[in-house]
Amino acid sequence: MSATNVLFADRCHREEARVFDEIVQQHKNRIYNYVCRMTHDSPEAEDITQEVFIKAYMSLGSFRHDAAVDTWLYRIATNLVIDRFRRRKRAVQSWVPLDEESDPLADLPATDRGSNPAAAAELTELQSQVQRAIATLPAKLRSAVVLHDMEGLSYEEVAEAVGCPVGTVKSRLFNGRNLLRRKLARYVEPGL
């Protein structure tokens, strides 16, 4: 290889690294949040997020330029998370299902929640319950709910990210929301 070619290849490589670093900086927290939601804040979430970007870097050449970078990354993340579920099944088993007895707000009069001085603490607890409820959803329903309702992706983007038709996304969202709705009934029903 001539010196010019070496310099050119080196420059291309540095440019590719710079662009990739921008991608990481723009998307790392969104991907990390998605992985956290999917794995119930597993200690592995950061490691899985790293894996997402390693895989993305290795497959930059196969990236379809008509696809959005974020849905591409979400798709890699989804595959990695589901792959880990399949291989270990530990994550799902370790997630504590939401039940009536474990609800710390069960004894608190519902009408007091809004004006209670401890509202902030209650909100934190509610969010914890929501996260736990999400964790009990089947992985496919969970990914649809998290990507659409928490990450703000459109139906089409979710479909691209999880690799299924838009109609399936709608169906998963419907079922996932209904399950969540039942688990969180005491927090979301009107008049509470």
Place this chain on the structure above:
Amino acid sequence: MNCSRVRNTLSEYIDGVLAPSVQYAVEAHLAACAPCLAECEAQRRMARVLIEMPRRQLGPEFDAALQARLRDLDAPPQRVSLLDRLRRSSARAWSPVLAPLAIAGLAVALWRPMMAPPTVTPTPAMPSSPLASRKYVTQMVAAHQTLDRLRDVPESEAVDDALRATSVGDLIE
């Protein structure tokens, strides 16, 4: 539109993706049906709770760890000799079948010329005359040189060449 149908479309109604005609029908039903309206409100609240869930931030150590792993990926691949490659590959699941086959193939290719009658196997053959003997030695030397050269070739190419080769003649070429 009845209650059951409205409940089935609430998810999309809240997302605002229904066709206008369906949306108006749902709204008309909600205006007249308290239970469905309550359900709609509950789903709206849940949607708000989900979107307001706190978000986490990765620390700076994430970037450092990722950069380190990316640098490892960019490191030039180590040159591994053919012998080492075959030795390593023996640990793989498929190697108990392929590696011995490859070695056996090489061995057969090396020994076949000596076992076959000179008239049937043109080259390389057991020397039957001073001229043939010189030709045979030349081929054997070339084969060994090729094997030596393969040790300097990146591991994947070397193994591919070795596995493709069905005789010493193939390796020489």
